[in-house]
Amino acid sequence: MSRPPGVGTRNTASAGSTLLGAAAFVSLATTVVLGLRLPPTREQGTYARLIAIHPPLAWAAYVAFGLTAMASALWLWRRTRAPKWDRLAAASAEIGVVFCALTLVTGSIWGRPTWGVWWTWDARLTSTALLLALFLGYMALRRVAYDPEARARRSAVAALIAVADVPIVHFSVDWWRTLHQGRSLAQLTPQSDLDGSYMAVMLLGFCAMTLVYAWLLLHRYRVEALEERLEAEGLDVALEERRGEAAVVRAGAAS
């Protein structure tokens, strides 16, 4: 296996990733600046400003886990099976775990002043915590099997099982009576009673987190490919060393 396309010999950057990284940085910085300047609301005061990052973080986690599941399905299907899908699934899952953990942390920070507790066993919170646990398990599973084929197969099945929790998380606020407010994505409609500035900044937050995710995925995927290559080359070197040792032993026995 050779170096991933467009990737340099000193790092995982390329012209495309630099451009994407700049767009991600600018959009995230703008989201933070505008989010911290949102006007206080009557019900929640300044706490409502967390709307610019909390729902977008959850969205990015959905996207990451969705892509992990899609890549896993493509690996499992014989006609499309290729190592790149396993690599993509692994890279996306790790980033998804980061976004999911941040969703829980920012949600907890928002919940403390508005609900009075850092944590409650609410349907939305519990199903999100379960999603994080499932994908942490997925990442642990990837470290168990040494054989790449077995590892890819087992983790692909695990990803397809784990991703079933995503719609449960998303619709939990509709299916059960919860403390958590309604779906934030449903607020992004012209009929919404959400203030225009809140809608605009939340929408910008969704774009920013999507760009950040895409940029991280590009680099993490290339790291995954480099790790595979290093693993393969390390094995080749070890085999050569063993062959060399065997040749010396045979030569000694013959003389």
Place this chain on the structure above:
Amino acid sequence: MSGGYVLAGYGITVGSLGLYAVRVLRRGRVLSRSLPGDVPLAGAGPAPAAADASPAPAPAGDE
């Protein structure tokens, strides 16, 4: 106090994403340097005859 919760939320988010990004970039740099260079730095000129050395940045498609 209300500003503290909001700042903590934003600070933890930006800080964590930044730390994770640095970790991924550093890992990529270490791995890239520990492998023999068969492709020049992106944008530094035409690649050698390697068939998969196109500059397309898309993650899928190196097979």
